[in-house]
Amino acid sequence: MLFFLKCVILGTILLFKKDDSEWKKIKDVLKYRLWNLKGWVKDHKKAVILGAAVFAALLGLVFGFLLRTYHHYEVVDSMERKSDTSANYYFRKDGVVCYSKDGVSFTNNKGEIVWDQVFGMAAPKMSTCGDYMAIGDVGANSVYIFNGAGNQGEITLEKPLQDLRVSRQGVVAVILSDDAANQINLYDKQGNVLVSVKATIGTTGYPLTLALSEDASRLVVSYAMFNDGKISTQLVFYNFSNMESSSEPAATYTCDQLIPKVEFVNGQTVLACAEDGFRIYRFRETVAEQMNQTFETELKSIFMTDKHIGVVMKNTQEAPEGKTVDKYIVRAYNFSGGKAGSFTFDFDYKSVSASDNEIIFYNDRECEVYSYRGHKKFQYAFEHNIESILPGEKTGEYILLDAQNMQTIRVK
DSSP: OHHHHHHHHHHHHHHHOOSHHHHHHHHHHHHHHHHHHHHHHHHTHHHHHHHHHHHHHHHHHHHHHHTOOBOOEEEEEEEEOOSOTTOEEEEETTEEEEEETTEEEEEETTSOEEEEEEOOOSSEEEEEETTEEEEEEBTSSEEEEEETTEEEEEEEOSSOEEEEEEOTTSOEEEEEEOSSOEEEEEEOTTOOEEEEEEEOTTTTOEEEEEEEOTTSSEEEEEEEEEETTEEEEEEEEEETTSGGGTTSEEEEEEESSOOOEEEEEETTEEEEEOSSEEEEEEESSSEEEEEEEEOSSOEEEEEEOSSEEEEEEEOOOOOOTTOOOOSEEEEEEETTSOEEEEEEEOOOOSEEEEOSSEEEEEOSSEEEEEETTOOEEEEEEOSSOOSEEEEOSSTTEEEEEOSSEEEEEEEO
8 A cells, every 4th residue: 555655656746846946845745744654554554454454345346246247137118019020120219110011110218109101112221320210112212211200201213222321411322223224322301312423333343332421421332343253342432522523432442352331430430341351441531541450260240339340250269178268259449440359258149239338149049248358247048039139228228129029128
C-alpha cells in the first residue's frame, strides 16, 4: 500500500513540476507528509491490515459477481407468434416489425398493433436504417417504404429487384437486373429516380450487392468480374455529394475473391467481407483502404455490430500430449483496425449473433454467451427447439424465438 502511495505522490510531482525552486518546496513538503504517513501506518498497523483484508474480500466478491456464469433465466415478456412460421422479425427500440409474403405489421412495446400493410410478395427482403424500413420483392418490381408511423411510399421498379438498401431519410438504393442489362438506381419516397448507374458485364461486371450511407450521399457496389476463367471482385465507390459527377466512381478497388457483403458501419467507414477475411475502407472525399485482414484457416462465421467485426474459425492448434484444445477461435476487431478480443471455445453452434458487449452462439437446443474477452456469461440447454437468440435492449436480457413464442428473457 505504501508503495502505491509513493507512486501516486511521485507521479503527481512529476506531472506538476515547474522550476527548481518550486520543485524543492514541493519536494520538502511531500517528504514531510510522507514521513507522517509512515508513522501513522506504523501506529495503526492492525487497522491497515484489517482494511486491506476487507478491501481484498470486497474486490473478490465484485470480480466473482462480474465473472460468474449464469445457468437460469426468467421470462420478462412474451408474445405469441403468428401462425406463419416463415415470418421474419425486426426488433426496434419502440417495438417489433413482423413481415412475411403476405404483409408487414408493427407492434409497439405494449403489445398494441400500431399499423399493418397487406401485400403479396414471393421473396420479401428488408433493409433498415434509423426509423426507416424498405421491403422489396426480389425478382419482382415493387418496393414499400415504412417508418414508425406506417407506409411512407411505394416504388414501382422498371426491372426486377435483386437487392436494396434504405437510408435514414427513406431514400432507397436498388440493384435491378434482367436478361438485357443491370443497373443501380436511387429513388426518393415518391418513386422519383435520383441517380441511375448502368452496369454491364464487360465493363463494371455483374453487381452482387451494395451499401448505402445513412445520408444517401455515398454508395458502394460489389461487382463480380470474370476474366480468363478467374473470378474477382471490383468494389466501386460512388460519391453523390457532387451531383454533377454522381455516376462517375470516386474510387475502384479490385480483389481476387468474391465479396458478397458490403456495409457502411458509419458515415465514412465501409466494411467488405470476403471468403478469407474482410477489408475496411475510409470513404471521405477520397477512398483509402484502412485494413486488409485475411486468415489462412477457413472461416466458419462472420459477425458484425456497430463497433466490432468478428470472425470464428476452426482451431488448428495441436493439442499437447494428453490434453485437448477447444474447437473454435474467435477474433474480434474494431473498425479502426485494433483488436477487440480473442478467445477459444468448445461449443458446437449453428448460428451466431452479437452486440457491442457480447457474442451469442446457439444451436437448436443450446446457447452460450461470451464477452469479447472470452468470459462465458450464460449457458443453457432448452427443453424445446429454438429458432434464434438475439441481444436484448438491457444487459443480461435476450430475445428468444421459438415456433410458438417470442420472449424477452433475463438471466438469473
